[in-house]
Amino acid sequence: MNLLKQLIKDKFSLIALIILVLIYTALLFADFIAPYTKDFSDRELSYVPPSPIFTITSDGKLSRPYTYNYKREFDPNLMETTYKLDRSHKYYIKFLSKGMPYKAFGIIPMKRHLITVENEGRLYLLGGDINGRDVFSRLLFGGRISMTIGFLALFVLFPIGLLYGGISGYFGGKVDILMMRFAEAVMSIPSFYLLIILAAILPPNMTSIQRFILIVIILALIGWAGFARVVRGMVLSIKTQEFVESAKAIGLSDIKIILKHILPQTTSYVIVAMTLSVPGYILSESGLSFLGLGIQQPDASWGNMLKEAQEYTNILYRPWLLTPGFLIFVAVLSFNLIGDTIRDILDPKSKVR
Amino acid sequence: MKRVIYISLILLVFLLFLKACIRKDVPEQETANNQNLNQKTEFEFPQKAKTVTINGTDYLQSQAPTGKFGGEVILSIFGEGPKTFNPFTSKDATSSQMAGMMFDGLFTTDAKTGEVIPKLAKKYELKGNDYYIYLRKGIQWSDGNPITADDVIFTWKNIIFAGLGNTSLRDSCIIDGKLPLITKIDDYTVKFSLPRPFAPFLRQLSAEVAPKHIFEPAVKQGAKYFDGFYSTTTPPEKFVTSGAFKLKEYKPAQRVVFVRNPNYYEINTKNEKLPYLNKVVYLIVGDANNEILKFEAKEIDVISLKGSNVARYKQKEPNADYKIYNIGPDTGTMFIVLNLNNRKNSEGKYYVQPEKQFWFKDKNFRYAIDYAIDRDNMVQNIANGLAEPLFTAESLNSIFLNKNIKGHKRDIDISREYLKQSGFSTNKNGKLIDKYGNNVEFDLYTNAGNIERESLGVMIKQDLEDLGMKINFKPIEFNTLVNKMVNTLDWDMILMGLTGSPLEPHNGKNVWNSYGSLHLFNQRLEKLSYDDRLDFEKQLDEIYDKASLETDFKARKALYDKYQQIIYDEKPIIYLYSPTRIIAVRKKLKNIYPSTLNGIMYNIEEIYLDK
Numbered sequence: 001m002n003l004l005k006q007l008i009k010d011k012f013s014l015i016a017l018i019i020l021v022l023i024y025t026a027l028l029f030a031d032f033i034a035p036y037t038k039d040f041s042d043r044e045l046s047y048v049p050p051s052p053i054f055t056i057t058s059d060g061k062l063s064r065p066y067t068y069n070y071k072r073e074f075d076p077n078l079m080e081t082t083y084k085l086d087r088s089h090k091y092y093i094k095f096l097s098k099g100m101p102y103k104a105f106g107i108i109p110m111k112r113h114l115i116t117v118e119n120e121g122r123l124y125l126l127g128g129d130i131n132g133r134d135v136f137s138r139l140l141f142g143g144r145i146s147m148t149i150g151f152l153a154l155f156v157l158f159p160i161g162l163l164y165g166g167i168s169g170y171f172g173g174k175v176d177i178l179m180m181r182f183a184e185a186v187m188s189i190p191s192f193y194l195l196i197i198l199a200a201i202l203p204p205n206m207t208s209i210q211r212f213i214l215i216v217i218i219l220a221l222i223g224w225a226g227f228a229r230v231v232r233g234m235v236l237s238i239k240t241q242e243f244v245e246s247a248k249a250i251g252l253s254d255i256k257i258i259l260k261h262i263l264p265q266t267t268s269y270v271i272v273a274m275t276l277s278v279p280g281y282i283l284s285e286s287g288l289s290f291l292g293l294g295i296q297q298p299d300a301s302w303g304n305m306l307k308e309a310q311e312y313t314n315i316l317y318r319p320w321l322l323t324p325g326f327l328i329f330v331a332v333l334s335f336n337l338i339g340d341t342i343r344d345i346l347d348p349k350s351k352v353r
Numbered sequence: 354m355k356r357v358i359y360i361s362l363i364l365l366v367f368l369l370f371l372k373a374c375i376r377k378d379v380p381e382q383e384t385a386n387n388q389n390l391n392q393k394t395e396f397e398f399p400q401k402a403k404t405v406t407i408n409g410t411d412y413l414q415s416q417a418p419t420g421k422f423g424g425e426v427i428l429s430i431f432g433e434g435p436k437t438f439n440p441f442t443s444k445d446a447t448s449s450q451m452a453g454m455m456f457d458g459l460f461t462t463d464a465k466t467g468e469v470i471p472k473l474a475k476k477y478e479l480k481g482n483d484y485y486i487y488l489r490k491g492i493q494w495s496d497g498n499p500i501t502a503d504d505v506i507f508t509w510k511n512i513i514f515a516g517l518g519n520t521s522l523r524d525s526c527i528i529d530g531k532l533p534l535i536t537k538i539d540d541y542t543v544k545f546s547l548p549r550p551f552a553p554f555l556r557q558l559s560a561e562v563a564p565k566h567i568f569e570p571a572v573k574q575g576a577k578y579f580d581g582f583y584s585t586t587t588p589p590e591k592f593v594t595s596g597a598f599k600l601k602e603y604k605p606a607q608r609v610v611f612v613r614n615p616n617y618y619e620i621n622t623k624n625e626k627l628p629y630l631n632k633v634v635y636l637i638v639g640d641a642n643n644e645i646l647k648f649e650a651k652e653i654d655v656i657s658l659k660g661s662n663v664a665r666y667k668q669k670e671p672n673a674d675y676k677i678y679n680i681g682p683d684t685g686t687m688f689i690v691l692n693l694n695n696r697k698n699s700e701g702k703y704y705v706q707p708e709k710q711f712w713f714k715d716k717n718f719r720y721a722i723d724y725a726i727d728r729d730n731m732v733q734n735i736a737n738g739l740a741e742p743l744f745t746a747e748s749l750n751s752i753f754l755n756k757n758i759k760g761h762k763r764d765i766d767i768s769r770e771y772l773k774q775s776g777f778s779t780n781k782n783g784k785l786i787d788k789y790g791n792n793v794e795f796d797l798y799t800n801a802g803n804i805e806r807e808s809l810g811v812m813i814k815q816d817l818e819d820l821g822m823k824i825n826f827k828p829i830e831f832n833t834l835v836n837k838m839v840n841t842l843d844w845d846m847i848l849m850g851l852t853g854s855p856l857e858p859h860n861g862k863n864v865w866n867s868y869g870s871l872h873l874f875n876q877r878l879e880k881l882s883y884d885d886r887l888d889f890e891k892q893l894d895e896i897y898d899k900a901s902l903e904t905d906f907k908a909r910k911a912l913y914d915k916y917q918q919i920i921y922d923e924k925p926i927i928y929l930y931s932p933t934r935i936i937a938v939r940k941k942l943k944n945i946y947p948s949t950l951n952g953i954m955y956n957i958e959e960i961y962l963d964k
Contacts, residue, residue: 080664
């Protein structure tokens with residue numbers, strides 16, 4: 001609790017915290033906030049620009065917010081597809097009204113959306129992608145995967161690393177040498193090539209989400225070694241302290257001493273390492289999707305959405321395709337800011353700022 | 354003081370937010386589109402090159418307008434660059450292209466009509482089943498040695514038919530299990546005797562001819578040595594060539610430089626020796642984005658444009674130093690294929706689940722899929738409008754294209770009608786069930802990492818789910834996909850593309866022959882002891898055999914028309930679209946005659962620079 005208070009005190013980490021809370025709530029209520037489902041598409045609206053929202057009509061009167069639909073035109077001479085606003089019909093924007101059906105939290109069937117538009121109208125707040133799907137809605141659904149995958153890896157990586165490092169450091173001697181050489185062997189596995197091999201041998205009848213979770217777990221299974229080495233170093237110095245000696249004198253079993261007396265001393269490092277490694281997994285998700293190993297179409301993730309923006313004419317003409325990149329940037333920055341602040345709080349001596 | 358700053362900041366953000374909410378609806382001015390650019394680039398081809406004898410040498414005389422000598426052209430190639438410069442061992446397109454710059458074949462393809470026209474050979478005669486090839490007298494290799502019948506015979510007997518290097522050319526010359534016999538008539542005449550008429554043979558003679566005096570020692574050292582001969586590590590001065598250019602320099606991952614061959618046998622109408630260019634440089638570029646940036650920096654002179662780049666370049670064209678050519682449909686085809694396999698694997702399990710077999714072998718089911726596919730929007734969205742819907746097995750630029758197959762638009766009602774005829778129905782959840790009550794659900798595979806195919810897959814999934822089917826769309830790694838397709842055969846539907854030949858449908862035999870190595874829709878892993886060919890497969894086998902016997906173009910065309918009709922009627926493979934090729938070429942390059950069949954740089958020896 002004290003930690004949280006100090007976090008809020010720091011301006012940067014406060015802003016970061018607010019941003020992350022906002023992102024995660026938005027993701028939790030994605031079905032409700034998004035105007036469309038993740039797979040809804042309108043063929044006529046491939047790469048459509050964001051829908052403009054007007055509040056003042058062309059004759060200068062204030063009005064309820066409304067939008068127009070886009071109409072696609074292909075010019076065979078210029079070989080160009082253009083979108084023009086079809087001003088013949090106004091579509092009013094509706095708040096908290098009924099739209100496409102969905103299941104809130106996977107169970108409660110609902111129809112209400114935070115923001116929708118009248119029937120036949122299309123409200124693409126952040127434009128469309130190549131298949132004519134709403135980028136804004138897909139951002140919300142894709143974020144669910146991108147922003148949680150890091151924590152999944154942590155749950156695999158940290159228990160292994162802590163226990164392994166603790167045992168190795170506590171017993172020392174031959175056990176230590178053996179365990180550390182094994183850890184080094186694990187560290188030397190080239191993860192990139194492992195991924196490429198995995199992509200080839202994993203059974204193709206898994207869904208892309210299942211496969212991706214498996215890949216992340218495997219990444220975590222070879223990623224714990226570096227962490228275990230640091231823990232072992234800390235344990236080496238902790239075990240010489242008096243309270244460990246006294247615990248031994250009372251006759252506590254080795255494993256209890258490690259779990260109850262030594263490992264809690266490493267908490268400050270663990271918390272910092274955890275917050276700082278989450279963004280790493282968010283980035284690796286986008287990297288893997290880029291390589292075609294991550295989440296595949298038609299499922300959405302920030303990484304595979306960003307892949308579409310790869311072509312440089314898309315960056316020139318369809319900047320809205322870059323929004324997942326922007327969100328990755330913001331999320332990673334926030335995690336790093338919070339991680340840094342926690343480190344400062346827990347370990348005032350190493351304060352850098 | 355601090356508080357004032359905070360409050361004003363918050364106010365500012367709030368006001369900005371408010372400003373974003375208030376937006377006036379102002380109709381934009383209609384801009385008149387005055388640019389009038391022709392869609393199809395029209396131009397006239399020069400007359401065919403002639404053979405002219407000067408001082409006893411039979412030169413090939415180009416009839417294209419004469420130009421200035423000198424200068425260099427910079428082109429680009431994708432990927433890792435050539436793996437070898439030996440035309441007989443090359444297995445990839447880039448290596449073959451590089452070897453093709455240096456070595457000419459006996460014949461080549463006319464850019465306009467697709468006919469076989471003489472190149473290194475002067476002419477040919479067909480007497481019975483024998484091809485008499487007459488060579489040019491007095492022409493030389495780049496080192497000054499004469500090109501004679503010995504070179505031709507050595508190339509075909511000791512390299513190609515001996516099975517050295519890449520054997521695919523030899524395999525396509527095997528007729529009824531026999532190879533043609535080669536006889537030397539005199540120093541400038543060679544006879545190829547075929548066991549029976551075989552129409553595709555003449556085109557195979559476009560293969561490169563090797564200099565005997567250089568290649569013979571290498572061939573004698575055996576197949577292993579030959580594989581490494583004329584490779585990327587051979588010093589450039591060792592290359593002895595017959596083509597318009599020879600290698601000057603190869604820097605891996607950077608560039609390949611060719612210089613003109615002063616002994617080339619082609620001349621212009623002023624009887625000056627071609628080629629015009631002193632140098633041709635191929636830059637090795639990583640990917641399409643890299644290539645575009647290089648073109649914009651004026652580092653390369655020719656580029657093939659894709660997607661939204663076309664519109665961008667077209668807009669800039671009037672004031673730019675390049676010209677855009679629309680050279681029509683590409684040889685590539687995009688399609689979905691259903692697995693009609695009803696056999697069991699070695700473990701006694703069906704490759705395809707029995708209930709799925711029942712759907713796939715049902716013609717009505719395949720028709721329903723075909724009519725549900727929204728090709729128009731695929732062309733519009735995925736190919737940026739730069740493609741044409743495709744319904745035939747031959748690509749749209751093929752000289753054997755069956756123009757009577759008109760195709761159709763998407764019509765979901767016709768699809769439903771077909772499904773109904775075969776006893777399919779939809780349940781109350783809108784799901785399609787077959788007449789035995791099974792839910793119609795199957796997998797659609799394609800290779801991952803390809804945005805075009807992944808987006809196409811999403812569209813096909815939606816199209817078919819409109820019918821109530823459930824499609825599990827699975828982009829997988831390319832090699833895994835190929836393994837599924839040709840070895841394990843455990844797939845339902847695959848979205849794929851193939852490149853065909855616009856000139857020779859016989860090259861598609863490996864796909865259409867019932868025992869072919871790429872008989873996608875009903876792959877047989879080995880010759881079976883019994884005949885389980887479907888009726889239309891039998892027909893296709895028969896047509897392919899007949900058409901290869903026929904040497905008359907019209908008669909062949911009639912047969913190949915029939916094969917396309919059968920595939921359109923049976924729909925084992927459902928074709929989607931064929932992209933259009935758009936190429937930008939710098940205006941300083943002259944004698945450019947883009948061809949749907951040959952591309953754009955095929956006449957590199959005639960191209961010159963106009964300053």
